[in-house]
Amino acid sequence: MSESVSKSTVKTRRVFYIPGYDPIHPRRYRELYRKEGAAQAQISGYEISLAAKQGGDRYGWQVNGQIDGAQVAAEFEVLVWSDIVRDSMATSIPATYLQMARTAWTYIASGALRRLMWLRKGPVIAALYPVGMLILQLLLALLIGHWAGLGLSKLVALIPAGTEGLWSTIKSLLSTGLYWGIAAIVFVTLMRWFKKQDGKFFAYYLMHDYAYSAASNGANPPELETRLAEFGDVIADALNTGVDEVLIVGHSSGAHLGVTILADLIRAGRVPVHGPELSFLTLGQVVPMVSFLPKADRLRGDLAYLCTRDELAWVDVTAPGDGCAFALCDPVAVSGVAPADKQWPLVFSAAFTQTLSPARWKELRWRFFRLHFQYLCAFDRPRDYDYFQITAGPKTLWDRYQDRNPSNSRIDIAASKYTSVTHGYAPK
Template identity: 35%
Template sequence: MHTSLSFTPPDLQEARLGTVRHRYVFYIPGYDPEARTRYRLLFVREWARYTKRFGGGKRDISCARLSQDGLVQSWTVSAPEQGEGAETRYDVLLWDDLVARDFARSRFVSVALLVVGTLQTILNGLMFRFYRLNWKYGNVILYPFVMVILLAALSVAIGLTVHAYLGDRFGHSLGLPLWLSLPLGVVAGIVWIKAIEAFLNRVFFWQLLNDWVFNWQHGQGWRPDYERRLDAFAEHVLSSLAARAEAGQPTDEVMIVGHSSGGLTAAEVAARVLARDPSIGASGPNLSLATLGSGLPLVAMQPAAARLRAEIARLVTERRVVWCDFHAPQDWMNFPGFNPQHDLKLRLCGQPVANPLVRSARFRDLLCPETYERVRFRPFRMHFQFLLANERPGAYDFFAMTLGPRRLREQVLAPVACHEPEPAVPL
């Protein structure tokens, strides 16, 4: 069985004429405890690399400004002095405080949640569905669980060895009584885990563990803090657009962009925005939604996530928004070719399918061969390629999408750099 990496919905919103001169981007990062210090620097660095390689005219990028509630980091990018391009307001919607709170909880609680969530996912067959969609992501999901088993086994071995050495087990042992040697063995089994904390962080153990626990909790409906943040984000989008319109500031395109776990967040925010304002996307600026390397199936496929699937179903049939879902087979942490219309049990009630446009970013084409060989086995580096400057022109272009003169729909349907269709992915 194969799945195509591209899909164009039959009832896609009609094209709007005209060049984009003013764009408002609402960017939502993934499950990242350092979001407020990472993405402004990443944007500026990669834009400098992009202009060095491809030109694009000189632009001014303002300093970042943090909102009073600490939830939004904003900056502006001027239109180019020469050539075409949009003046862009860029708002990063922050939820890294929720992520940091997850990282700060007891390690024992995090591990317990991981074990329960993973076992449930295996027993209900969902893990096998993840593997069918992308076996590499399946390995990433299981990695913290397997590591917990290995670390627990090593801790028990170390504890038993210390207990045996301190007790009356060997001729050269200290001969301590059981009530003392056994607790010391347990302490030794725990202390060595703390001693390798730096190593565990380098291999992204806690990052991936907490990420998976969050997705599982969200799918179970156990993250009211995150739900409140979604509502706050939707309110920020609507109030910002209203203030901009009241001030007479023109806007040609509104883009909600999400990367990684933020891809799901972006879809949820877009659904709330559309539900709260029946005029958005129907009149005034058009609304575009771009999800980049999204892990949406991790939550949406969970049996308890009925509300989320209902929101996705509304997006799939909603013609007021153009939704483009970008994946890449070379990225370990996404689901190439995933299509909510086909892969989720959505209730569309006979309505025509308007979303999403599904496309492959084709990282192999965007990177020089030497770079590709160097990073192909570095999952996080490859995953972040969605936000980095291309090394070669390609159909996927993050900066053309967010700063260029064309709307997302046209950027996707008629990219400047065209390629032959990418082969289907075996399932």
């Protein structure tokens, strides 16, 4: 790819979107693309339309774009692992608190937490948020339960004692029993209510997210490895069709899944020499949250391998305004596995404070989870990053960015304590 870059106009494209740790049905991404694509088209002066996918058993949609005087047909597919996510989230409240303790211990004892803070404090704070919120919920439930139980027990104490002896003993036992009974009922009720309201708090969701990788110290669970192999087969099939470009988009946790899928495909010789252009776009990546863990040998090996390959072009886009991503952190370099012949990824910023108007930035600034998805949305002051032109426009990813310089403020120094690698998945 680096020596010979195709300049032909893209007319057909296959796009594979790899979501992050998300239990929601993939139709969410179709509706997001439909809504935000229409908004960006109106702002930027091009045309884009969506239609239902024709045939197949995988979720996706079709896009027709008329951009820069060219017409492009793109077929989208979402590589779904939301079922795995939902299964990993199906835990009780006590199990979640045990998970919290284990996850915190994993990051602290391994030294990963301290080293991650060297890079960006934003995503580390985001990782600590569910710990603090879950502890706060626990303390509030205990405190309110105590007050409720104490109030009723004091009411019992106001009942006239009558004769001393047996009645006094009964009253004392009743008061104690009411305290513990009411306190327990209120505590359990509040804890269940907090969990039901997690669509507002995101404490359980984020805790399960970080715990999923931490449970195996950075190694992929077997069920995820199986799914990644299936994703690889889907992409390999697309590479043997007549399209002009196959574009893999990995968002958030989906970025490091994409690294592994593509590394496996190239190692296995499944990327045809004269096939479509192979492009890899990572958005809002959180690679260090996994690659800094002791047993992430597989991911570190895949990073070290993929960053040298000519079979693809890899562009990594983040923004300092996204507090949930490791903004402008070169995922290969900071993981301590950058070889001398490293050429990928090209790292640059979506620059939210410049590509969003002051009014729009003010509206979104404190909506941290919404900002983490801004890469997939419209910008009202767009510059050279436009998700919809990348996915539905006439240029390949590398044609679009080969003259783009990496951001000067990128972080590309080794920060991980663990740099051991393996090459590919070895089932145990």
